[in-house]
Amino acid sequence: MRTRGVVTVVAAVLALTAVGGCGDDEDGGGSTGAGGGGYGQSAGSGGRLMDTEPQGRPSAPTMADIEAFVSARTTCTDLHMEDVDSDHEDDPEAEQTGKLWGIKERAVCWDAKRMGVTLMSVDDMKSFQTQARRQESDWYLLGKDFAVTGGPTTTADLRGSGLLTLLCDPETRIPSGYTKEKGLVDGCTLTDFVS
Numbered sequence: 001m002r003t004r005g006v007v008t009v010v011a012a013v014l015a016l017t018a019v020g021g022c023g024d025d026e027d028g029g030g031s032t033g034a035g036g037g038g039y040g041q042s043a044g045s046g047g048r049l050m051d052t053e054p055q056g057r058p059s060a061p062t063m064a065d066i067e068a069f070v071s072a073r074t075t076c077t078d079l080h081m082e083d084v085d086s087d088h089e090d091d092p093e094a095e096q097t098g099k100l101w102g103i104k105e106r107a108v109c110w111d112a113k114r115m116g117v118t119l120m121s122v123d124d125m126k127s128f129q130t131q132a133r134r135q136e137s138d139w140y141l142l143g144k145d146f147a148v149t150g151g152p153t154t155t156a157d158l159r160g161s162g163l164l165t166l167l168c169d170p171e172t173r174i175p176s177g178y179t180k181e182k183g184l185v186d187g188c189t190l191t192d193f194v195s
Contacts, residue, residue: 057190058162059144063105066119066146074150074157076109076117095120095131102127103147117150126184133168133185140166142190155194164190 060066063081070076095118097103102124109117122128122145132140141148141155141163148154148163164181167174168188174180178193 056162057142057144057164060146061121063107063119063121066121066143066148067107067109069143069146069161070109070117070119070148070154070158073161074117074154075112076119079107079109079119082106082108082118095135095137099124100127101131111150111154113151113153115151115153117148117154120147120149121145122147129166129168129183129185129188132166133188136168137166142166159192159194164192165194167191167193 058069060069063079067076067079095101095103095106097106102122103120104123105121107119109119111117120128122142125142125145128140128147139149139155141158142165143163147166148158164179166183166188167190168183168185170187172195174189174191174193179191181190182188183190
């Protein structure tokens with residue numbers, strides 16, 4: 001009789017342990033869905049259901065938000081604000097804060113190989129795309145209200161993050177199956193294809 005009671009208690013403990021181990025732990029140590037860290041959870045599980053649905057390009061309205069977005073996916077250390085592109089200080093059309101480029105704030109941090117990563121808060125994306133096209137610059141990754149540029153490691157790490165490459169070179173062909181979104185400037189396309 002006593003053995004039957006012990007077996008019942010053990011079975012109940014095992015059932016509770018199995019149920020308790022199904023979800024993601026609070027510290028983010030577990031993984032649910034492709035994104036991990038709580039993505040892919042149903043709304044009833046306390047997860048963010050919207051993360052499983054396409055939402056367009058990500059938004060990061062402040063420099064702190066941009067830094068957090070980039071740092072979650074790649075290395076971005078020693079962030080410092082920068083008003084002028086130090087490599088082109090004498091060029092009046094160089095990428096810089098101000099009305100010409102539509103950049104509200106511009107900062108630089110370093111990747112794991114100590115290459116610069118430029119973070120830009122953009123309040124006029126059409127002006128930004130216009131200047132990028134004029135400068136024949138096809139290395140910008142764009143969100144809704146920010147842009148990032150960096151070396152090959154940063155670009156590879158940000159692939160799949162929702163940022164799209166601004167591509168204005170008519171010679172570059174985008175393979176089938178990749179996103180092709182019309183840019184705000186004629187001749188430019190936004191794509192998730194990174195060559």
